[in-house]
Amino acid sequence: MINLLGSRRVRRLLFFIAATVTLFYLMTIVFPEKKYEISPLVFSGIPPTRFVAPGRRKNLKLENVKGFFLQDLAETMEDHFNVFQTRDFGLIPQDYSIDITNKLPPNATQWDHFQAEILRLNQEKLTTMLGVLGYKVLYLFRPSESWHHTGESFYGKESWECLWTRQDGNGTAQWIDAELTPTGIDGAKYLHKSWNKHLGSTNLAMPELFLSSPLSRAADTLIHTFNLTFRNPRPPSPIFVEYLRESFGVDTHNSRRSYTTLKKKYPLFEFEEEFSEFDPLWTSYRDETDESVLHRAKIFLENLFLRRNEIFIAIATHESIIKAILEAVGHRPFPVPIGHMIPVVIKGSWFKSWDPRTEVEKYKMFYKRNRNCTELDPVTDPDAEPEVDMDEFD
Known part of the structure; x- marks a missing residue:
């Protein structure tokens, strides 16, 4: 009798275990676990290393490879030093491996050797034990002369920084999302000639990816530098990246246009995911700190290395970035x-850490500081705040 009861209990226990396993299996089918997908059109926002490795965290080390x-x-x-008057944009003549x-071939140019060396280095990522994520070559372009440059020259540094930079213009020039001046357009076209002089005939180490700040002066510089409107065959669509913005604050020339306006003005461009309709960063009363600019630069680089496979990348951005x-x-x-x-060669590699936060997660954006202005500061006088015609801007 005891053995019979024991066997029944065993059978019930086994039935319960089997039912639980079956139910769990059915639940995983009906409600599958959502996996974090690395989108190729995200360069801003949350540090991607947060999602890469649970438990013992992975940090991404980014370092300039010197000597090129x-x-x-x-x-x-x-x-x-003038990069456009220097041979090969400053590329050092040398033999690699x-x-x-x-x-x-015997008549190979220095750019032939450089490109071959970068491609060789990228083979390191095939050896997992090295922890190498890859190598990238960034061509960082700073926009040519824009209307806010002429405004600062005309009014003087103090008067400009404390008063005029907060206006939408002066009746002659518009400073909101300042555009290139005629001189600036000529300068960007000169960049195109210089680029063709060094790389146009060889097509070596040419950009495979074009990224731009969503400010007009950066986008126009990228367009003119690489003749994107008239190139045949058509190059890959350039992408607007929010975190490539100039340091944001009270300067109206660093505020961007709406998504709708940019899409209409620059039909060649794509937008990174979650690009908001209206400017989420610009404020009329405080400035971004250098630490905040560094923080978003690191997030941008992490996303670039983790989400994109391109090696040679042209980036139109700003002095602070x-x-x-x-x-x-x-x-x-x-x-x-x-x-x-300025051209920069960057190596990305993994290193492990027991710290629950990655290096980028230890810092935050949007630290603010007051601008050191006194009598000319319109923020201290609400009646002096400039009226912005948002209809015209958007």
Whole structure:
């Protein structure tokens, strides 16, 4: 009798276990676990390393690979350096590995060698134990002369920064999302000629991806520099990236147009995902800090390395972001004048950490500081705040 009862209990237990397993299996079919998908059209927002590895976290190390360009070298005098008057944009003449030299023809150019070396280095990511995510070459362009540059020259630095930069214009020029001046357009077209002089005939190390700040002066610089409107065959569509914006604050020339207006004005361009209709970053009363600019530059780079496979990338952005990108990858400080460009080789690699947060997650955006203005500061006088014609702007 006892054995019979025991066997019944065993059968009931086994039936319960089988039913539970079956129910769990059916639940996984009906309600599958949502997996985080890495979209190729996201460059801003949340650091992607947050979703890459549960448990022991992975951090992404980004570092400038020195020795390819003169701009990397400490002995290069940046005050006397002009990238467009320097041979090959500053590419250092050299022989790389013997394997590359043997595979290339005797008349191979320095750009042939450079491109072959970058492609060779990218083979490192095939060896998992090295933890290498890949190598990328960024061509960082700073926009040519825009109308806000002429405004600052006309009114003087103090009067401009504390009063006029907050206006929508002066009746002669419009400063909201400042566009290129005629001189600036000519400068961008000069960039096109310079680019063709160095790389146009060889088609080597040409950009496979075009990214731009959503400010008009950056987009127009990218268009004129690479003749995107008239190129045949048509190049890949350039993409507007929110985090490539200039440092945002009270300056109206750093506020962007609406999504609808940009889409109509720049039909060639795509937009990264979740690009908002109206400007989510610009404020009329506080400025972004350098730490915040560095934070979003790091997020942009993480997304670029984790979401895109392109190696050679042209980026039209601004002084503060270029400075932040160089700092983020350990490049020496190197000022980029208006209408100039700096090439940078960057290596991405993984390292593990027990810290529950990645390096980028330790910092936040939107730190603010007051601008040091006194008598000319319109923020201290509400009646002095400029009226912005949003209908015209949008």
